[in-house]
Each structure stands twice: as structure tokens, then as C-alpha cells.
Amino acid sequence: MSGQRTPVLIAGGGLVGLTAALVLRHHDVDVTLLERRSTTSPQPKARRFHVRSMEVFRELGLAGLVHEAAKDLAGHDHMATGRTLAEAEQLPLWQPSGDGPEVEVSPEPPCLIAQDVLEPVLRKAAVEAGARVRFDTEMLGFDEDADGVTAKLHGEEIRARYLIAADGARSGIREALGITRSGRGAVGEPSVNVYFHADLADVVRGREFNLCRLTHPDAGGALASVDGRRRWVFMAAGGETDRDWPAVLRTALGVPVPDLEILSVLGWQAEMLVADRYSAGRVHLVGDAAHVMPPFAASGANTGIADVHNLGWKLAAVLRGEAAPGLLDSYDAERRPAGWFVADESTRRADTFLTGEEDPTLAHPYVLAAGGFQYRAGALVPDGSTEPTIDFAPAGRVGTRIPHRWLDDARTRSTLDLAGPEWTVTEFDGDRLLLRPDHVVAWRGSSAQGAEAVRARLLAGVSS
Ligand SMILES: Cc1cc2nc3c(=O)[nH]c(=O)nc-3n(C[C@H](O)[C@H](O)[C@H](O)COP(=O)(O)OP(=O)(O)OC[C@H]3O[C@@H](n4cnc5c(N)ncnc54)[C@H](O)[C@@H]3O)c2cc1C
Structure with missing residues (x-):
């Protein structure tokens, strides 16, 4: 061989x-x-x-x-809802609830x-x-x-x-x-994703969406936009994969779809x-x-x-x-x-989606979306904070990714660009931060020598 x-x-x-x-x-x-x-x-x-x-x-x-x-899909980030697609209305653009960050979160849009x-x-x-x-x-x-x-x-x-x-x-x-x-293993009921092609560009024009919830009693589910024109995924609850999908889709869409073509029917279970x-x-x-x-x-x-x-x-x-x-x-x-x-967090969000009940203990969505989760142990020197925060408070804590700030008036260079693929030491709110190549704060202190000593220790495999 x-x-x-x-x-x-x-x-x-x-x-x-x-x-x-x-x-x-x-x-x-x-x-x-x-x-x-x-x-x-x-x-x-x-x-x-x-x-x-x-x-x-x-x-x-x-x-x-x-x-x-x-x-x-640019500009398709809205949710929509209606009995059928023909009747669906766009909902206002979703914003994270709670106290949002006052500064721009990232140099990159989602x-x-x-x-x-x-x-x-x-x-x-x-x-x-x-x-x-x-x-x-x-x-x-x-x-x-x-x-x-x-x-x-x-x-x-x-x-x-x-x-x-x-x-x-x-x-x-x-x-x-x-x-x-x-x-927890299985979460909720099994679902079916029906991936299909149909030209719906004229139907959705002006009320484009990412996800549209459809409430028709015979064809309930959600319609996900794949390209906003021809490619769609219909998601239905229940594990039944061998329904008459063309008929279900025609009911759910509520418009004639002469070119409807079903590409795949995928049964899946959230876990x-x-x-x-x-x-x-x-x-x-x-x-x-x-x-x-x-x-x-x-x-x-x-x-x-x-x-x-x-x-x-x-x-x-x-x-x-x-x-x-x-x-x-x-x-x-x-x-x-x-x-x-x-x-x-994903599982408890599934629970709130399925039961309609709020869960006040859920983290701020930006904690998931913007690297707000704090590593408590690993290749870093813990900063002594005891409680992991579920609020999105980008403050340069050890174990989180460095908060984004623009470094130039032209807004081309971010603090996120300082590290990767190299380590770097930077100043932030009066302190020095040692940034790992993955933009994570490994140490916070006052001296450049301290940062270099910590880096050497972490590379030697001495983790917290
Ligand atoms: C309906 C649905 C919607 C989703 N929506 C989202 C979303 O909006 N956002 C999000 O973040 N995630 C979403 N996910 C989850 C996301 O799709 C998965 O987390 C992602 O695909 C995982 O990527 P992966 O590369 O780890 O695994 P996979 O995509 O499963 O890739 C694994 C690959 O390994 C190959 N492979 C396996 N064994 C071998 C072998 N022995 N030798 C060689 N190759 C092998 C397989 O062929 C496969 O290509 C969704 C998932 C589903 C089902």
C-alpha cells in the first residue's frame, strides 16, 4: 500500500x-x-x-x-406569516430583545x-x-x-x-x-423537510422573507427561502414522509405552481x-x-x-x-x-418555539451570534470573574473574543483584525490584552512583559 x-x-x-x-x-x-x-x-x-x-x-x-x-438572499432577513403563502405578510425585521449592545457588534454583518x-x-x-x-x-x-x-x-x-x-x-x-x-436526545416531534423548485419570485416580491410560518389547517409548516426565487424548503411537523407533497404544497402556497418540482423529502429529528x-x-x-x-x-x-x-x-x-x-x-x-x-440554548429556544412560553433565563442572542460565550478554563489566565454572563456585554473579559471597535475613520480595520494568524498584545480600556490567534482574550493586565510570560506559559501547555 x-x-x-x-x-x-x-x-x-x-x-x-x-x-x-x-x-x-x-x-x-x-x-x-x-x-x-x-x-x-x-x-x-x-x-x-x-x-x-x-x-x-x-x-x-x-x-x-x-x-x-x-x-x-440579501434583504430577505424578514420573517413572514399567513394562512398560505399567497396570504402571508412580512413581519418587522427581527431585532434581539433585551438591552442591545450600544456599540456596533462586529465588522461583519451576518x-x-x-x-x-x-x-x-x-x-x-x-x-x-x-x-x-x-x-x-x-x-x-x-x-x-x-x-x-x-x-x-x-x-x-x-x-x-x-x-x-x-x-x-x-x-x-x-x-x-x-x-x-x-x-436530552430527541427534542420535539420528528419533522420533514421538502426541498422543491417553483418560480415564486412574483408571489413573494415586496414581502421577501427568510422564513414564513404557514398556518393552513391542512398544510401547516414553515417555508424557508433558499434563493428567494425558485428554491424553497417546506418544513412540516410529524414524521410522515410519504404524504402527497405536491398537493400539500399547492395548499400551503395558495397559488398555482405549474412548474413545481420536488427534489427531495428528508425526515429528520431535532436532537x-x-x-x-x-x-x-x-x-x-x-x-x-x-x-x-x-x-x-x-x-x-x-x-x-x-x-x-x-x-x-x-x-x-x-x-x-x-x-x-x-x-x-x-x-x-x-x-x-x-x-x-x-x-x-438551542434546545430551550426550541422549547419556547414549541410551547410559546418565554424563558427569561435564555442568553442574549448576541452571546450566541458574536462569540460572547466565555471560556472559563483552557489556554488562558482566568480574570477572577465568577459568574458566566448571559448578557451580551462585550467588555474584553478573559475567555471572550475581543470586542469590535473600528481602528480607522474609514471603518476598514477592526480590533478583530489585530490577531490571527498571530498572537498580539493590544490596549483596551486602559489595560493590556493578550489576544490569541483566534481573537480570544487570553490574559488582561498592565505590562507587556506580563503578556509575553503568559503567552510562553500557555504555549508550554500550562492551561488554567
Ligand atoms: C434542516 C436543517 C437546518 C439547519 N439550519 C442551520 C442553520 O441555519 N445554521 C446552522 O449553523 N446550522 C444549521 N443546521 C446544522 C448544520 O447543517 C450542521 O451543523 C452542519 O452541516 C454540520 O457540518 P459538519 O461538516 O460538521 O457535518 P456534515 O455537514 O454532516 O458533513 C460531514 C461530512 O463527512 C462526510 N463523511 C462521513 N464519514 C466519512 C468518512 N468515513 N470518510 C469520508 N467522508 C466522510 C459526509 O459525507 C459529510 O459530507 C441545520 C441542519 C438541518 C438538518
């Missing part, structure tokens, strides 16, 4: 695996990605990418490309873009960045020893120093490692499950392999992007010999609590 060698092997070329490849190339790490499918996702799936994910794409030099690819539009952009960018991206290639199994991982493919083996499991919710790698998952370990030896779980959550906070893919942004710089530092392998322990210490937090 031939034996290709690569520092990092990524199993899974979905959205998270492709982003992992891009983050590693950004840190100048050679990487090979294996994807068993021949194409990127044929399903639109995720459509909302929060500002924090766009900040990651900004660092990778991709935010402009992603916004450009997303232009079909982005509505269907996953099947985004993944080809990421795949092309990963190839152009020098990643070895191999579709039509399944990883069949792997062995791990003290020095690395040997992956088995059809007629071939690949030797890697580290393996990233980006192989989705049913992760074979997670199962092979015997890593269990905890959480909340988080892996009990994110790392085992030289293998690290990311994305849906590590956590699944109901889609109500639109956070599954976004959380996966944050996973690989966190893991990427740590793997790069270890592979370059700048950091001890112990630094990698902080991946689980930071990202597993973050995964729990987002999965729990």
Missing part, C-alpha cells in the same frame, strides 16, 4: 471539514481532506451564518466572496446563505489555498499509535500526525473511539447531544461529530466553524514546535463547555 504523509488529515468535507482545511492552510499547515461524497452538500440545510462565523471568514480573506455568493451555495465556495478556496481536497474518497478506518494516525482508504493508507473528525452527526470516528454522547470527550489522543472531534442541536438558534454549523477556528491555531503551534502537545488539551476544555452551552 502506498503511504502518503500529511501533518493533519481531515475526515469529512462538509462545511466544517472544509473550514478546518482553510484555517490550517491560513496557519501554513499542510492538510489533506477526505470526503466520501462526490459533491458538496446537495441539501440547503444551514442558511444563517452569524457574525462570529463571518469574522472567521473575514480573517481567512473570504468574507467578501461569501457575501457575494449570498447576494440572492449572512443568509444556503449551505449548498456556501460549501462550493469553501471547497474552491481550500483547493486554491493548497489543501489536498479529495472527494469520492472514504476513510474506512484508522489506527492510532504514539506518533500518529494511519488512515485506511480503498487500496491506500495515509499517515498523519493528527486526525480531525469532521465526519458529521453519525461520526464513525467517534464511534470507533468509543466516545459516548450526553444530552441535543454533545460528545463526552472532544479529543482522544491524536484525534479531535469537530462540528456535528462533536455536537448536534435543534436548528432554532441556527447554531449547528456556526458552532462547528468556531470549533475549527479554535483547534486550528493550536494544531499549527504544536506542529511548528512552538507549543507543547499539552496545549491541545485546551481544545476540549474550551469547546466542550461551549458546545454544551449552545446546544442547551
Whole structure:
């Protein structure tokens, strides 16, 4: 068997695996990605990418490309509701409730873009960045020893120093490692997503929406815009996949749809499950392999992007010999609590959606959307604050991403641009902040020497 060698092997070329490849190339790490499918996702799936994910794409030099690819849905961020689509009315633009931040939250706006539009952009960018991206290639199994991982493919083996499991919710790698998952399991009833084509551009013109709730007693559900014109997903409660979908859709839409074409009918169940370990030896779980959550906070893919942004710089530092392998322990210490937090928030948002009851203990939406979750332990020096905050209060606390402030009058450079791929020390509200390559505040203090000593300690693998 031939034996290709690569520092990092990524199993899974979905959205998270492709982003992992891009983050590693950004840190100048050679990487090979294996994807068993021949194409990127044929399903639109995720459509909302929060500002924090766009900040990651900004660092990778991709935010402009992603916004450009997303232009079909620009201006479609409204919700709408009605008995049928024909009768639906646009609702006022959603704003986070509660005390909103008084400052601009991010240098990047959020982005509505269907996953099947985004993944080809990421795949092309990963190839152009020098990643070895191999579709039509399944990883069949792997062995791990003290020095690395040997992956088995059809007629071939690949030797890697580290393996990233980006192989989705049913992760074979997670199962092979015997890593269990905890959480509430199934949330709510099973649902069905019907992905269809129909030219509805004239029907929705002037009342464009991201999601439209339809209340017809025989055809209730929600209609999601994929391109705002021809591509749509109808989501219905109940696990019945073999209904007469053309008839249901005609009722739900309330307009003649002579060109209606159903592309797929997908039964799915919202679940909340988080892996009990994110790392085992030289293998690290990311994305849906590590956590699944109901889609109500639109956070599954976004959380996966944050996973690989966190893991990427740590793997790069270890592979370059700048950091001890112990630094990698902080991946689980930071990202597993973050995964729990987002999965729990998503689940409780699903509860409020299903019951109509408010939950005052939910975090401010920007905590999810803008990196407001605070790491309490990991590659950082805790600042002594005892309670994690569920209010969005971007104050430069240790363990959160640096608050955004424009650095120039032309509003082109943000504090977010100060770090990544390098570490940096900056001044903020009179203090010095040590920023990690993932824009997270690792330490807050008064002296530059203090910052350098902390950086050296964290790279040596001495985590809190
Ligand atoms: C209806 C729906 C709506 C959603 N909406 C949102 C949203 O608005 N926002 C959001 O953030 N998230 C949303 N999500 C969740 C989001 O789609 C997932 O979190 C995201 O796809 C996870 O990406 P991933 O790369 O981890 O996994 P996947 O997308 O599942 O990719 C895993 C890949 O690994 C490949 N693979 C598996 N095993 C192997 C192997 N042995 N060898 C090679 N390749 C392998 C698979 O073929 C697959 O391509 C939604 C999900 C659904 C179902």
C-alpha cells in the first residue's frame, strides 16, 4: 500500500471539514481532506451564518466572496406569516430583545446563505489555498499509535500526525473511539423537510422573507427561502414522509405552481447531544461529530466553524514546535463547555418555539451570534470573574473574543483584525490584552512583559 504523509488529515468535507482545511492552510499547515461524497452538500440545510462565523471568514480573506455568493438572499432577513403563502405578510425585521449592545457588534454583518451555495465556495478556496481536497474518497478506518494516525482508504493508507473528525452527526470516528454522547436526545416531534423548485419570485416580491410560518389547517409548516426565487424548503411537523407533497404544497402556497418540482423529502429529528470527550489522543472531534442541536438558534454549523477556528491555531503551534502537545488539551476544555452551552440554548429556544412560553433565563442572542460565550478554563489566565454572563456585554473579559471597535475613520480595520494568524498584545480600556490567534482574550493586565510570560506559559501547555 502506498503511504502518503500529511501533518493533519481531515475526515469529512462538509462545511466544517472544509473550514478546518482553510484555517490550517491560513496557519501554513499542510492538510489533506477526505470526503466520501462526490459533491458538496446537495441539501440547503444551514442558511444563517452569524457574525462570529463571518469574522472567521473575514480573517481567512473570504468574507467578501461569501457575501457575494449570498447576494440572492440579501434583504430577505424578514420573517413572514399567513394562512398560505399567497396570504402571508412580512413581519418587522427581527431585532434581539433585551438591552442591545450600544456599540456596533462586529465588522461583519451576518449572512443568509444556503449551505449548498456556501460549501462550493469553501471547497474552491481550500483547493486554491493548497489543501489536498479529495472527494469520492472514504476513510474506512484508522489506527492510532504514539506518533500518529494511519488512515485506511480503498487500496491506500495515509499517515498523519493528527486526525480531525469532521465526519458529521453519525461520526464513525467517534464511534470507533468509543466516545459516548450526553444530552436530552430527541427534542420535539420528528419533522420533514421538502426541498422543491417553483418560480415564486412574483408571489413573494415586496414581502421577501427568510422564513414564513404557514398556518393552513391542512398544510401547516414553515417555508424557508433558499434563493428567494425558485428554491424553497417546506418544513412540516410529524414524521410522515410519504404524504402527497405536491398537493400539500399547492395548499400551503395558495397559488398555482405549474412548474413545481420536488427534489427531495428528508425526515429528520431535532436532537441535543454533545460528545463526552472532544479529543482522544491524536484525534479531535469537530462540528456535528462533536455536537448536534435543534436548528432554532441556527447554531449547528456556526458552532462547528468556531470549533475549527479554535483547534486550528493550536494544531499549527504544536506542529511548528512552538507549543507543547499539552496545549491541545485546551481544545476540549474550551469547546466542550461551549458546545454544551449552545446546544442547551438551542434546545430551550426550541422549547419556547414549541410551547410559546418565554424563558427569561435564555442568553442574549448576541452571546450566541458574536462569540460572547466565555471560556472559563483552557489556554488562558482566568480574570477572577465568577459568574458566566448571559448578557451580551462585550467588555474584553478573559475567555471572550475581543470586542469590535473600528481602528480607522474609514471603518476598514477592526480590533478583530489585530490577531490571527498571530498572537498580539493590544490596549483596551486602559489595560493590556493578550489576544490569541483566534481573537480570544487570553490574559488582561498592565505590562507587556506580563503578556509575553503568559503567552510562553500557555504555549508550554500550562492551561488554567
Ligand atoms: C434542516 C436543517 C437546518 C439547519 N439550519 C442551520 C442553520 O441555519 N445554521 C446552522 O449553523 N446550522 C444549521 N443546521 C446544522 C448544520 O447543517 C450542521 O451543523 C452542519 O452541516 C454540520 O457540518 P459538519 O461538516 O460538521 O457535518 P456534515 O455537514 O454532516 O458533513 C460531514 C461530512 O463527512 C462526510 N463523511 C462521513 N464519514 C466519512 C468518512 N468515513 N470518510 C469520508 N467522508 C466522510 C459526509 O459525507 C459529510 O459530507 C441545520 C441542519 C438541518 C438538518
